[in-house]
Amino acid sequence: MPQPVLLLGSGRAAHGGFPLARIAAVRPVVLVDASAPGWARPFLSGHLTADPAREAETAETVARYAARHPVAGVLTWSRGHLTAAARIAARLGLPGLSYETAAACADPAASRALLARHRVVAAEPGDAEGPLVSAETVVLDDEVRIAALTRTTPLRHSVHAHDGLLHNRFLRQTVERAVRALGLTHTVAHVGLRLTERGPRITGVAPHLPGDLIPWLVERATGVDLVAAALALACGAAVEVTPTRQRAAAIRFADSAGVGRRGYWVVEGDDASACERALDVA
Numbered sequence: 001m002p003q004p005v006l007l008l009g010s011g012r013a014a015h016g017g018f019p020l021a022r023i024a025a026v027r028p029v030v031l032v033d034a035s036a037p038g039w040a041r042p043f044l045s046g047h048l049t050a051d052p053a054r055e056a057e058t059a060e061t062v063a064r065y066a067a068r069h070p071v072a073g074v075l076t077w078s079r080g081h082l083t084a085a086a087r088i089a090a091r092l093g094l095p096g097l098s099y100e101t102a103a104a105c106a107d108p109a110a111s112r113a114l115l116a117r118h119r120v121v122a123a124e125p126g127d128a129e130g131p132l133v134s135a136e137t138v139v140l141d142d143e144v145r146i147a148a149l150t151r152t153t154p155l156r157h158s159v160h161a162h163d164g165l166l167h168n169r170f171l172r173q174t175v176e177r178a179v180r181a182l183g184l185t186h187t188v189a190h191v192g193l194r195l196t197e198r199g200p201r202i203t204g205v206a207p208h209l210p211g212d213l214i215p216w217l218v219e220r221a222t223g224v225d226l227v228a229a230a231l232a233l234a235c236g237a238a239v240e241v242t243p244t245r246q247r248a249a250a251i252r253f254a255d256s257a258g259v260g261r262r263g264y265w266v267v268e269g270d271d272a273s274a275c276e277r278a279l280d281v282a
Contacts, residue, residue: 005234007029009078032062052084053081074092086098117181134210137179139188158248188229190210212251224241
């Protein structure tokens, strides 16, 4: 039986359900969290009761578990648990972000300061000029690969394998410089950007799998499995990020009177315009 991976925090069902199901199909998953939500339990092989926000206590709990049960890797898709995951991975001798990098990525102000120190331009808070995109990125030893670009509006995300921005050298350089500035290695990263008249500006960098079913969109559009990549990187295994599809995929969330996202539609098609038409019909 494969060695398990530790998952710090399950997140919301809409955020973590897809990657958790995928990971559980490959390796046993042991959740490290104060409680295990009902939706996540069918995908779990175990649960360690610990609050990842209490890093030292959680690290001790995990160390005791790992002394009896060898662990393959440590994962999280919560910004708030990045430092705990880094601390645990280092203690167990497993791949992961350095604690300093995790701390910088967990704190937007620290992240902006580090980017500024390396002369990577970040968007100003409250700046609404220009469309938003995110670069779904796989960081290897010395290589930064943009697997896909996600076009984003408040209620829609779309991914097109032939997005022209993939060939924009200024965008690619901005992503690469941000990754280097923050010291990211061996991780999947969600790099947010605002496209301004003065060039791309970083809006944030999340060194973990994105939510909102973006990994599903990337897979349907390009064939690149970001969930498999994140799992492989966490376990020190080889990563495959070669595109095998040339499609488009999109998601639209339902917003009911300001209550929040109460549902969603997902579509795929030959190109982005086909997806937009399908979502409008839906």
